[in-house]
Amino acid sequence: MIRIDLKFGKITPDEAREMQYKLSLDLAVYRVFINGYSKNGYVIFDETELPKEKLLEMLKPFEPEVISEKELTPQELIESSLSWKNTIAV
Numbered sequence: 001m002i003r004i005d006l007k008f009g010k011i012t013p014d015e016a017r018e019m020q021y022k023l024s025l026d027l028a029v030y031r032v033f034i035n036g037y038s039k040n041g042y043v044i045f046d047e048t049e050l051p052k053e054k055l056l057e058m059l060k061p062f063e064p065e066v067i068s069e070k071e072l073t074p075q076e077l078i079e080s081s082l083s084w085k086n087t088i089a090v
Contacts, residue, residue: 001030001046002047002052003042004042004055004067004070006034006059008039008064008065009039009063009064013037028046
């Protein structure tokens with residue numbers, strides 16, 4: 001799994017909500033958060049099912065810039081989901 005942190009050149013809160021919903025329907029996407037106010041977000045996805053290039057192509061109208069990219073194990077993803085161990089969101 002890959003986590004990419006993004007900064008968007010132009011996106012409105014409504015567009016962010018809509019895109020976040022569309023991405024959440026994709027089975028290759030495990031987590032997605034897009035903030036239309038601060039114009040940033042992240043996506044955790046399986047690159048074998050959804051290539052990074054295709055993901056960025058879907059986000060292209062919003063001028064995404066990849067800030068960071070990190071490989072995650074399923075264990076790290078699960079641990080980050082536990083509220084008392086939520087260190088990945090920081």
